[in-house]
Amino acid sequence: MSDATSIKSIMSENRKFPPPPAFAAAAHIKSLDEYEAQYRRSIEDPDGFWAEVASDFHFFRKWDRVLEWNLPDAKWFVGGQTNVSYNCLDLQIERGRGDHTAILWEGEPCDATGKPTEIRRLTYRQLLDEVCRFANVLRNLGVGKGDRVTLYMPMIPELAVAMLACARIGAPHSVIFGGFTAQAIADRVIDAQSKVVVTCDGGWRRGQIVPLKANVDEATKLTDLIKTVVVFKRCGNDVAMKSGRDVWWHDLMRDVSHECRAEPLDSEHMLYLLYTSGSTGKPKGIQHTTAGYMVFTAYSAKLIFDLRPDDVFWCSADIGWVTGHSYVVYGILQNGVTTVMYEGAPNHPAWDRFWRIIERHRVTKFYTAPTAIRAFMKQGRQFPDACNLSSLKLLGTVGEPINPEAWMWYHEVIGRKSCPIVDTWWQTETGGILITPLPGVTATKPGSATRPFFGVEAAIMSKDGTVQPANSGGYLAIRKPWPAMLRGVYGDRPRYERQYWSEIPGVYFTGDSARRDEDGYFWIMGRVDDVIKVAGHRLGTAEIESALVSHPRVAEAAVVGFPDELTGEAIAAFVTLRTGNAADDGVKGELMTHVAKQIGAIARPKQIRFTESLPKTRSGKIMRRLLRELATKGSVEGDTTTLEDFSVIARLREDEA
Ligand code: WT7
Numbered sequence: 038m039s040d041a042t043s044i045k046s047i048m049s050e051n052r053k054f055p056p057p058p059a060f061a062a063a064a065h066i067k068s069l070d071e072y073e074a075q076y077r078r079s080i081e082d083p084d085g086f087w088a089e090v091a092s093d094f095h096f097f098r099k100w101d102r103v104l105e106w107n108l109p110d111a112k113w114f115v116g117g118q119t120n121v122s123y124n125c126l127d128l129q130i131e132r133g134r135g136d137h138t139a140i141l142w143e144g145e146p147c148d149a150t151g152k153p154t155e156i157r158r159l160t161y162r163q164l165l166d167e168v169c170r171f172a173n174v175l176r177n178l179g180v181g182k183g184d185r186v187t188l189y190m191p192m193i194p195e196l197a198v199a200m201l202a203c204a205r206i207g208a209p210h211s212v213i214f215g216g217f218t219a220q221a222i223a224d225r226v227i228d229a230q231s232k233v234v235v236t237c238d239g240g241w242r243r244g245q246i247v248p249l250k251a252n253v254d255e256a257t258k259l260t261d262l263i264k265t266v267v268v269f270k271r272c273g274n275d276v277a278m279k280s281g282r283d284v285w286w287h288d289l290m291r292d293v294s295h296e297c298r299a300e301p302l303d304s305e306h307m308l309y310l311l312y313t314s315g316s317t318g319k320p321k322g323i324q325h326t327t328a329g330y331m332v333f334t335a336y337s338a339k340l341i342f343d344l345r346p347d348d349v350f351w352c353s354a355d356i357g358w359v360t361g362h363s364y365v366v367y368g369i370l371q372n373g374v375t376t377v378m379y380e381g382a383p384n385h386p387a388w389d390r391f392w393r394i395i396e397r398h399r400v401t402k403f404y405t406a407p408t409a410i411r412a413f414m415k416q417g418r419q420f421p422d423a424c425n426l427s428s429l430k431l432l433g434t435v436g437e438p439i440n441p442e443a444w445m446w447y448h449e450v451i452g453r454k455s456c457p458i459v460d461t462w463w464q465t466e467t468g469g470i471l472i473t474p475l476p477g478v479t480a481t482k483p484g485s486a487t488r489p490f491f492g493v494e495a496a497i498m499s500k501d502g503t504v505q506p507a508n509s510g511g512y513l514a515i516r517k518p519w520p521a522m523l524r525g526v527y528g529d530r531p532r533y534e535r536q537y538w539s540e541i542p543g544v545y546f547t548g549d550s551a552r553r554d555e556d557g558y559f560w561i562m563g564r565v566d567d568v569i570k571v572a573g574h575r576l577g578t579a580e581i582e583s584a585l586v587s588h589p590r591v592a593e594a595a596v597v598g599f600p601d602e603l604t605g606e607a608i609a610a611f612v613t614l615r616t617g618n619a620a621d622d623g624v625k626g627e628l629m630t631h632v633a634k635q636i637g638a639i640a641r642p643k644q645i646r647f648t649e650s651l652p653k654t655r656s657g658k659i660m661r662r663l664l665r666e667l668a669t670k671g672s673v674e675g676d677t678t679t680l681e682d683f684s685v686i687a688r689l690r691e692d693e694a
Pocket residue numbers: 313359360434435436437438439460461462463464465466486547548549561563564573574575
């Protein structure tokens with residue numbers, strides 16, 4: 038990890054965009070003064086602040102204490118009992134939203150004229166009915182409170198149904214992104230010790246069927262933990278059903294009761310596990326719990342997206358990532374609005390698909406990733422220009438820093454210069470948005486996530502915990518617990534302490550470098566560890582490397598990220614082959630396919646370079662920093678004093694020439 042003093046910030050962006058006055062006038066938070074006053078209160082009196090926020094939610098039993106903080110363990114709303122599924126559904130119905138559309142879904146397939154052939158709307162009442170039935174199905178399968186259930190599904194309403202059903206009975210879910218394949222599924226199932234998997238025969242993606250059930254079948258060859266596979270019929274493709282293990286969703290749903298009372302759960306009961314990549318080792322199961330996550334996601338969604346009863350909110354993220362958990366499902370449904378789900382690819386049948394969805398359903402707030410915006414930019418503005426986007430009132434981004442050029446395009450072409458943009462910084466671990474503009478308040482600067490949300494004490498620090506002066510780079514840290522923070526890494530307490538609470542003693546370490554400018558705005562500069570962000574998705578070096586090494590021709594491998602115009606970062610792999618294997622393009626292709634097959638297409642290296650040996654420290658650690666420099670700049674200028682064998686770098690350079 039590089040030293041804080043060597044983190045230099047090179048961006049200087051001076052444009053400033055105040056919120057549109059009409060937007061500000063009607064917003065939940067209307068003025069900078071209001072933000073400042075509430076922010077101050079949230080920091081000085083967090084207990085009072087969050088108690089007031091939480092009083093809007095349904096608790097079966099009220100909490101005794103708002104926060105119990107024993108570093109690094111936070112407990113929120115201690116002694117309280119609630120249920121997230123109840124707050125997403127029953128409470129909304131009690132509030133008169135029963136007949137309002139909760140989920141508005143479009144499948145990918147289209148007819149010859151480009152119209153989608155499947156659109157489904159589920160009201161809050163209908164969604165509750167489905168959720169209760171599936172909760173009963175899970176119970177009938179023997180799933181009890183605390184049992185982990187794996188959900189490996191495409192973006193269809195049943196994924197949300199399954200999540201909410203799990204939440205209803207207190208069975209933590211572990212959603213695995215539908216783009217991952219067998220090895221990734223097996224690793225996560227084993228880590229979570231999950232016996233039940235819910236999947237589909239397939240899902241549509243770019244006109245093709247993703248063979249989800251077949252991938253689960255492959256995974257069952259790698260672990261014998263899986264006792265039951267529930268299969269929802271989505272595409273009608275042929276699947277093998279193993280008797281005694283595989284069961285059809287629709288068969289199980291037929292005879293169950295439509296009623297299922299939400300289980301009162303302790304505030305700190307585990308709501309879900311979500312696996313994410315770190316710099317080393319296997320993916321970590323990030324643990325989120327019930328009440329704090331519930332309150333924070335709902336409240337942050339309400340203020341940051343300025344949600345109104347008639348909003349049609351579309352977050353285009355896959356539910357397989359945390360963005361989908363918090364701002365497709367939990368945070369949005371708790372506000373009683375309509376959440377849009379789209380099954381497929383942004384370019385199917387053509388590059389106007391997203392804009393057509395916005396036009397068709399009069400989407401009011403749209404939340405997406407910079408990598409998607411860059412892809413749309415590349416295709417040209419004729420696609421959005423041909424659509425009526427006048428329903429849009431607010432735009433958001435998440436996942437990686439947005440380059441000012443893409444920000445301006447989003448602002449002008451999609452927002453027609455009249456929508457505030459919220460550039461939201463957060464992580465799988467933070468559960469919800471921590472640094473962000475408030476749309477009626479903050480004058481935005483393209484490329485900055487601006488200022489901390491309520492209750493969030495963010496700081497730029499050096500390794501020893503010294504707060505850095507304005508405009509000098511350092512590590513982004515969070516100094517106080519917040520309600521939606523992770524509660525642990527599943528089954529790995531040391532990793533939780535080491536990764537998040539030891540790098541800078543006493544504060545939460547984000548793994549990001551950043552600076553804070555003279556206005557107190559945060560500018561995220563990137564990761565300081567070996568995490569690679571491809572299209573906004575976090576991939577760990579170790580998982581990709583072990584996929585490479587599992588190929589019979591490979592002796593050793595190291596992967597690093599390098600800048601890519603479209604995906605932000607792409608993967609470069611440095612590979613040492615076993616003797617007797619020719620280093621040619623055929624092998625390169627073979628290895629790329631192998632990684633995609635093992636983990637998923639998102640992990641496919643864009644570049645593979647063969648090398649006789651990898652640069653290592655004397656203790657044998659691969660110096661990815663040097664490889665990163667080589668992949669990025671084509672040369673190594675950084676410090677090589679800890680390198681064991683200097684000639685390795687020279688030879689790598691020659692290989693490139
Ligand atoms: C990492 C977390 C949180 C949902 C999606 C990603 C980067 C995230 C921003 C932003 C600059 C950002 C950080 C962070 N990141 N949002 N607005 N500006 N960088 O979740 O996969 O857990 O990744 O994404 O590097 O640490 P994740």
